[in-house]
Amino acid sequence: MEAYDCIVVGAGIEGSSTAYNLAKNGQTTLLLEQFPLPHSRGSSHGQSRITRMAYGGADYYTDMMKEAYKLWEELEQRSGKILYKKTGLLVVGKAESDLIDGTIQALRKYSVPFTSLDEDALRSKYPMLTYSGVKGVEDHVGGVLFADKALAAFQSEFVKCGGIIRDNEAMTDIFPGDIVTVKTNKGSYRGRNLVLTVGPWATKVLPPLGVHLPLKVVRISVFYWKEKIAGTYGAESFPTFLTASGSGDFDVYGLPSLEYPGLYKLCLHHGPEIDPDKRDMADSNWVLNNMKTFVARHFPMLEPHPAITETCIYTNTPDHDLVLDRHPAWRNIIIGAGFSGHGFKLSPIVGKVLSELVMKKTPSYDMSHFRIDRFQKSSKL
Structure with a gap:
């Protein structure tokens, strides 16, 4: 049985981007997915995600996003699909908060166009919001990624580059070595490298390999609220939205009424901890x-009860930074995990750097923030 240059397990947005980058660079690549594609059981489904340059307190992501925007545009051109709509992003927070000050510093550092709004200017420009004692920052290149189309584009371009996708095929075992053997419920495959981008199932896949990451899997309730007057929070009049309740980091996010006519998407960035195979058993009434x-x-022009509720899963690290690293013992096993609810927009960069690790190239970015050993004090590594 011939060995692939790389086997990628997990065909969410991070695994699909990684597989595409590998195939684009001439690597024979197999992409395995446990569920039939497309599916809604992980973290990459749905129609929309926020994209932004604004990253208060973690400006290395702003640096990465500068290239991510270019790579999204390249994928649009290659696939012939519109994947991004520029609406701008509005960040609202206490005037002296880390969220606001950090956002301004990051945007200024990387020469991203933005506007600061004091309370009066915020009230004047966005009368559909009710806030006091706050400040706003507009990231002018923020907007909406069309998530399901982006995922399909990565997968279709991967296949065009010669890649092979096998869905509805669950991995059952991994046998490390110079050649890694991956067993599934349907067969066995050999690869010179293995990339694990298994989303919330990292909590089950990684410990048998000796990798014990402090990951917390949470279920996010995705709420859609009916506008009292249609178009009030539409993409032509209201941007994507982030705010904080005082902790510094954002904890509520919103997207214009694009997916369902007249319904605005507004969600809490937290949820109950779950087992990904028992996702519907947790109580999330407190979130609602x-x-x-x-x-x-704060949103007086929305009806008081959500019209539609959907769900998504986050796999969070304690510091909300990603895990992008080699296995500490088996250097041909590459791990992408812990995307903490903000990995989708970064997926073109994630795919690029994970593929660079596979191909033994120097990563394009400083990877120190994303190393496994940063959790050494609280892990068994």
């Missing part, structure tokens, strides 16, 4: 109650 209170207080 918090968001109903938030809507009543």
Whole structure:
């Protein structure tokens, strides 16, 4: 049985981007997915995600996003699909908060066009919001990524480059070595390298390999709220949205009414901890109650109860930085995990750097923020 240059396990946005980057660089690549594609059981489904340059307190992501925008545009051109809509991004927070100050510093450092809004200017420009004692920052290149189209584009371009996708095929075992053997419920495959981008299932796949990351898997409730007057929060009049409740980091996000006519997407960035194979058993009533209170207080032109509720899964690290690294013992096993609810927009860069690790190239970015051993004090490595 001939060995692939690389086997990628997990065909979410990170694995699909990685597989595409490998195939584009002439690597024979197999992409394995446990569920039939497309599916809604992980973290990459749905129609929309926020994209932004604004990263207060972690400006290395702003640096990465400068190239990510270019790579999204390249994927648009290659696939012939529109994947991004520029709406701008509005960040709202306490005037002296880390969120606001950090956002301004990051945008200024990387010469990203932005506008600061004091409370009066915020109220004047966005009368559909009710806030006091806050400040706004507009990231003018923020917007919406069309998530399902982006995922399909990576996968279709991967196949065009000669890649092979096998979906509805669950991995059952890994046998490390100079040639890695991956067993599934349907067969066995050999690869000179293995990339594991298995989303929330990292909590189950990695420990048998001796990698014990402090990951927390949470279920996010995705709420859609009916506008009292259609178009109030539409993409032509209202940007994507982030805010904080005082902790510094953002914890509520919103996207214009694009997916469902007249319904605005507004969600809490937290949720109950779950087992990904028992995702519907957790109680998330507290999430709904918090968001109903938030809507009543700050979004007066939305109806008080969500019209539609969907779900997504985050796999969070304690510091909310990604894990992009080699296995500490088997250097031909590459791990991408812990995307912490903000990895989708970064996926072109994630795919690029994971493929660089596979091909033994120097990564294009400083990887020190993303190393496995940063958790050494709290892990068994």
